Amino acid sequence: MDQWNRLSDWILSSKGTVGDVQYRQLPGAAGGLVTIADISPEEIIAAIPGSILVNVLTIGTLYPQGLFPVRDYHLGKSATLNSTQALSLHVALNRHNGDNEFSIYFATIPRHFDDHPLTWLCGSKDDLGQVLLEALPESIKKVLGDVEKRFRKDWLAVRTAIARMSQFSKWLSGDCFNDFLWAWLIVNTRCIHYSLVSNDPQHSTQDLDLTLCPVIDLANHTATESQSCQVIRELDGSLQLIAPPNGLKKGDEVLLQYGAHSNTTLFTEYGFVIPRSLDGDGEDGGGEILIDTAMGLLFQERQQFPWIKSVLENRGYWNDWALYTHPPPAHPSFRVLPALRLLNLPLPSLLPSPNDSFVSNGDVGTDEVVNHLAKWEATILGLESAVSEENNQAVRDSLVRLCQHVLTKSEEGLSRMQTLNAQLSQRSPWTSYAACCIEPLWQEEGDVSGAVLQSLHNGLELE
Numbered sequence: 001m002d003q004w005n006r007l008s009d010w011i012l013s014s015k016g017t018v019g020d021v022q023y024r025q026l027p028g029a030a031g032g033l034v035t036i037a038d039i040s041p042e043e044i045i046a047a048i049p050g051s052i053l054v055n056v057l058t059i060g061t062l063y064p065q066g067l068f069p070v071r072d073y074h075l076g077k078s079a080t081l082n083s084t085q086a087l088s089l090h091v092a093l094n095r096h097n098g099d100n101e102f103s104i105y106f107a108t109i110p111r112h113f114d115d116h117p118l119t120w121l122c123g124s125k126d127d128l129g130q131v132l133l134e135a136l137p138e139s140i141k142k143v144l145g146d147v148e149k150r151f152r153k154d155w156l157a158v159r160t161a162i163a164r165m166s167q168f169s170k171w172l173s174g175d176c177f178n179d180f181l182w183a184w185l186i187v188n189t190r191c192i193h194y195s196l197v198s199n200d201p202q203h204s205t206q207d208l209d210l211t212l213c214p215v216i217d218l219a220n221h222t223a224t225e226s227q228s229c230q231v232i233r234e235l236d237g238s239l240q241l242i243a244p245p246n247g248l249k250k251g252d253e254v255l256l257q258y259g260a261h262s263n264t265t266l267f268t269e270y271g272f273v274i275p276r277s278l279d280g281d282g283e284d285g286g287g288e289i290l291i292d293t294a295m296g297l298l299f300q301e302r303q304q305f306p307w308i309k310s311v312l313e314n315r316g317y318w319n320d321w322a323l324y325t326h327p328p329p330a331h332p333s334f335r336v337l338p339a340l341r342l343l344n345l346p347l348p349s350l351l352p353s354p355n356d357s358f359v360s361n362g363d364v365g366t367d368e369v370v371n372h373l374a375k376w377e378a379t380i381l382g383l384e385s386a387v388s389e390e391n392n393q394a395v396r397d398s399l400v401r402l403c404q405h406v407l408t409k410s411e412e413g414l415s416r417m418q419t420l421n422a423q424l425s426q427r428s429p430w431t432s433y434a435a436c437c438i439e440p441l442w443q444e445e446g447d448v449s450g451a452v453l454q455s456l457h458n459g460l461e462l463e
Contacts, residue, residue, distance in 0.1 A: 003107050007214060010052070010104045016238070017047045021254055023108070023218055032220045033254035041247040045229065045254060046215045050237025054102060055211035056086050057196055063090075067161060069208050080161045083210040084187055085154045089162070091212075092183035093171060105214045113185045115430040115437075116271035117144050118151060123181045128431060135420055135438050137413060137445055138293040144268045151184055189270050190217040192231060194239065216241050221266070222255035223274055229256055262288040263444055273437045278325045278447050286326025287448040292319050294402050294409075295339065304347045312339055315380060323403070323452045329460055330451035332399060337462055338380055341387050344394035345372050385463050395462055403453040410446030417442060 004023045011018055020037035039045060051058065060068040068086045081089070094106055113119045117136070120129030121144060133141070158180065162168040171179070187210070194211035216239060222228050230242040241254070248254065258266075263273040278287045299305050312318040315338070322333040348369055372391070378384040386392045417439045424431040452460075 006104050007108055011046075011048060011214060014049050014052045016049045016052070017044070018215060019043070019045045021045055021215075026220075026253065031218070033215070033218050035248045035250055035252050035254065037250050039243045039248040039252075041243060041245050043243045043247070045241040045243055047234075047241075048213055048215060048239045050239075052102075052105070053194070053211045053213050053237075053239065054087065054090070054105070055194060055196060056083050056208070059090050059102075060086075064165060064167075081157060083208045084184075084191075085157050085161075087187045087191070087210065087212065088154060088180060088184040089158050090183075091186050092176070092179040093168075095179050095182065105212075108214070108218070109186055109190070113182060113271065114428065115434045116185055116189075117268060117434075118147055118185060118271075119181065121145075121148050122151065123178050128427060131420070131423075132431070132434055132438065135413075135416060135435075137409070137441055139290040139445070140264060140267065140441055142292055143264050143290065147268050151181070154184060155180055185271075187212070192217060192239070194233060211239075213239055216256075219254050219256040221258045221270070221272075221274070223257070223260075225257055227255050229254055231256065263441060264288070264290055267437055267441060271437070273440050275440070276444055276447075278330075278451055286324060287330075287444050287451065288322055288324050289406070289445050289448045291321050291323055291332075291336070291402060291406060294406050295321050295336070297405070298340075298398055298402060299343060302343065302347075307347075308342055311342060317380075323406075323448050325448055325451045329455040329458065330448065331455060331460060332452065336399075337395065338376075340395040340398050341376055341379060341391055344391055344398060345369075345376060345387065392462060396456060399462075400453065400456055403449040403456070406449035407446050407453065410442050410449065413442035414439065414446070 007023075008018045020035055020039060021033045022036050023031055024034045026032045026034070056068045063086075067080050069082065091106070091109075094102065097103070117133070117140075120133050123129075136144070155177070159172075162172070190212060191210040192213050193209060194213070195209050196211075216231060219229065219241070226246065227244055229244055232240045232242055234240060258270070261269075263276065267273050276287045299308060302308060309318060317335055317338045320333075321336045321339065323336075324331055324333065346369060372387055375384055375387045379387060417435065421432075421435050421439075424435050
């Protein structure tokens with residue numbers, strides 16, 4: 001509470017406002033903003049001056065010229081680091097420094113991310129991280145690997161940029177990697193999109209227009225749009241937190257909608273999951289799972305796998321395959337069908353270049369096969385709805401196999417989690433929270449694959 005009072009006083013002294021809200025510890029979350037009085041519809045809950053936002057404009061002059069994208073920003077001149085890299089460096093450098101103008105704000109941000117899966121992958125110092133990683137569904141591991149690549153790319157950019165700058169030598173000689181990992185997670189989980197030079201989104205640049213914002217970045221996520229507050233950038237550069245259209249009652253949590261994200265994204269990027277309603281109205285996005293790993297197993301059964309993969313990559317249909325429960329009926333994503341149609345073509349051993357159009361040139365085998373390939377291409381272009389009845393049935397059969405595989409893996413994963421939960425309850429407090437995130441991921445894999453399987457049994461049209 002003392003930290004919250006100091007933060008509120010700092011904002012007020014900077015000519016901002018903080019309304020009837022407080023930061024409190026909450027069940028199932030590190031903490032969040034809670035109202036201490038009723039708040040009217042669309043009332044301003046907080047107004048944070050641009051001068052105390054943490055972005056490359058407010059901190060850029062503290063660093064060597066050209067390192068941060070700050071000077072002549074509106075002219076589009078290049079800088080060494082983008083905003084994610086620059087902010088992560090700044091936060092990392094101030095992790096152990098309580099003597100600067102932003103120290104009151106930094107005292108309110110999380111001190112560790114032990115329960116975030118990227119920490120298990122990159123920064124874990126004991127066996128707990130490895131145990132939790134092994135407990136994840138393969139589809140989650142794959143996406144988490146992509147997040148790790150982004151992090152390591154940013155770390156390399158920062159290390160390279162500051163390697164010869166003497167003012168950073170002391171920090172680089174210490175535990176800089178773990179400092180940067182923690183700071184990168186602060187930036188990745190808490191930054192708000194903020195156009196640095198204009199309140200017009202059309203003039204915004206995604207790699208640069210980010211800010212950390214006191215108070216507002218304490219708000220947790222909601223999947224329900226009607227419960228979400230709005231963040232508005234004023235012409236003077238300040239940010240306002242606006243109550244939802246129905247207002248808030250005393251004791252309500254102040255929430256923001258981070259985006260229409262799946263649990264896969266929420267877990268790998270932010271470190272939490274939310275309950276999903278598979279048969280509701282879809283306001284929470286419904287159930288959604290990635291099936292790249294399971295699809296890959298199907299493709300590897302074919303002798304022509306390398307060629308099929310090359311064709312799909314060339315046409316932009318390799319990976320990013322998913323199953324959805326909303327809108328009903330539960331169904332595969334549009335990217336799944338072209339991939340499975342090609343997988344189930346009667347392909348010969350001699351095949352054309354993946355870059356070629358599928359025309360009869362005497363090198364591909366029978367005209368019947370060439371006709372199938374041309375029809376497959378036509379389905380991508382929207383000129384045909386299917387390759388053939390036989391191909392359509394084979395695609396259906398492949399989907400059934402795929403869903404049964406994912407469902408079986410889900411059951412196995414949930415069984416392992418029961419054993420793991422008992423072990424983790426005796427370990428660090430955050431491990432129970434981590435397990436409470438992993439178990440719903442396995443459950444969603446089973447629920448969604450089971451729902452699509454039921455849709456197929458009910459005669460789902462594959463178009």
